[in-house]
Amino acid sequence: MSMNRREFIKLAGISTLVGVGGVSVFNKLQQNALEASEFTAGTEALNAKQWAMVIDMSKFKTPEDYKRCMDACHSTHNVPNFSNPKDEIKWIWPETFEHAFPGQEHKYMNEETKEKSFLLLCNHCANPACVRVCPTKATFKRKDGVVMQDMHRCIGCRFCMAACPFGARSFNYRSSRGKDANGQPLIKEENTAYPTRMIGVVEKCTFCTERLAVGKLPKCVEVSDEFSKGALVFGDLADANSEVRKIINTKYTIRRKPELGTEPSVFYVIGGNDYAIVPELL
Numbered sequence: 001m002s003m004n005r006r007e008f009i010k011l012a013g014i015s016t017l018v019g020v021g022g023v024s025v026f027n028k029l030q031q032n033a034l035e036a037s038e039f040t041a042g043t044e045a046l047n048a049k050q051w052a053m054v055i056d057m058s059k060f061k062t063p064e065d066y067k068r069c070m071d072a073c074h075s076t077h078n079v080p081n082f083s084n085p086k087d088e089i090k091w092i093w094p095e096t097f098e099h100a101f102p103g104q105e106h107k108y109m110n111e112e113t114k115e116k117s118f119l120l121l122c123n124h125c126a127n128p129a130c131v132r133v134c135p136t137k138a139t140f141k142r143k144d145g146v147v148m149q150d151m152h153r154c155i156g157c158r159f160c161m162a163a164c165p166f167g168a169r170s171f172n173y174r175s176s177r178g179k180d181a182n183g184q185p186l187i188k189e190e191n192t193a194y195p196t197r198m199i200g201v202v203e204k205c206t207f208c209t210e211r212l213a214v215g216k217l218p219k220c221v222e223v224s225d226e227f228s229k230g231a232l233v234f235g236d237l238a239d240a241n242s243e244v245r246k247i248i249n250t251k252y253t254i255r256r257k258p259e260l261g262t263e264p265s266v267f268y269v270i271g272g273n274d275y276a277i278v279p280e281l282l
Helices: 005-018 023-031 063-076 111-115 129-133 159-163 219-227 243-250
Strands: 051-056 092-096 117-121 139-141 147-149 232-236 266-269
Touching: 051 117, 051 243, 063 092, 063 117, 063 219, 129 139, 129 159, 219 232, 232 243, 243 266
Parallel strands: 051 266
Antiparallel strands: 051 232, 092 117, 139 147
8 A cells, every 4th residue: 555645644634633643644654664666676677785886086077077967867857957046956966075075174185176076966875864854754775775765755844854964855845847037947858757746845866766677877877987987886885896896995985974974875086096006015
């Protein structure tokens, strides 16, 4: 049995009226916690115990490299282009080192690193704070480590946004089906294979689970290979022979706000091959 957002609100209201409080509501939700976002994956589906991504910033050479990754992600998932920053919906976006990795900068850091833009997205944490605070289980972690956001189950409380220390979630204040001030569609070209969202729900990067289910890599990874092979690498963190593990084992990588204990699954290579570990020299 599935339950949509309207049914949840109705059930919550009825429970309050009859005086049973939230117990029956959350028991009901627990029975259907994953049902709304589980979908049938074909035999060609990509599988892992713990999906992870490595982003090698040395391979991003021009602003166009960033834009191609962001545009590919946003067009694939019908992310609207709002000109007002307050209404901005973002799945993947650039930030400076200072904002991406607060506390990890120092006065001796070279200017190139300080000024460089870093590509950010949901970290799909192994210990996600957002999952713990969601009252409807709209946010949950799959067995393969992907942190999901079920927009049909979301009631717009934004507890997950308050709990996420990475600013990786966006709230839909406006409809994505309208036009901007210049009369242009907010979604330039709708991808009919992916649903648009309703007002009043939260959304974020999902590591393109809809693509993984049919044997395809996340769209940003696919596009990055067109301008620099290995700029974004996606794989199973639990597999010692996977490409992501090989990179992590041979290059110095950092993660965002490690002191918080959320264990992000997105790793960053700040330098290039200059920072590679050469075993024979150790």
